[in-house]
Amino acid sequence: MRKSECFYWQRSTQVSYTRIVKGEKITDDRFPPLNIALDSSNAFLFLRDKLFEMTGQRIWGVIFALFPDGRFDIEYDYSKPTSYEESDELISAEEINQSLQKLMPGSDAK
Template identity: 45%
Template sequence: MSQQIENTLVIEAYQAIAEEILAFVGENSWDEAGATYEIFGKMISSTWWSKYNSELDRLGSDIPRDVSKLAKEKIFFLRKHLLDLTGDRIWGLTFTLYPTGKFNIQYDYNKPKDYEETDYS
């Protein structure tokens, strides 16, 4: 796969995650919003949040199923892409989005202590 195609697929993954966060925020005012994902074999655990005037809010709008499904597919893509690229598997990521469109993404390479790959594969 060419570098340009890989870059496009990574950007599409980031856009899908951002869309899920925006769906969660809905019409609420926000200064930053984000999601934390734990990535298991075939399952992803997600938590979303937003901040406005430094106040944390974990209640948001319902996320449409198709938006959530696409974000999860793209997160699985990122897991495989980073494994292929670096040889290291990500076990989670935190994506923070700002109203300007800028974002920060942090990958978690630490395997959960009690995780057994056979439990979720």
């Protein structure tokens, strides 16, 4: 069995690849070539957007499993990650740098 697990962010995805060979689970030991990985990510984003357009529900994750006999299984995750903050607000590099400076021990930045 081969399995792709995808987590969605605003305009990108985080994809994990797993193979099960003779009962052994192997995760992220090899990745597909970049062009295939980009196509995979674009397909997951397309699926997320189309499902939202059709149902009004946003998916936050997908698990796609492909079995040796050609069967497949798709599971959708509708739970928004607790660490995810949705915002269209852009933060400048200077603002990020100032914020990080405050975290440094001994920093005088306020």
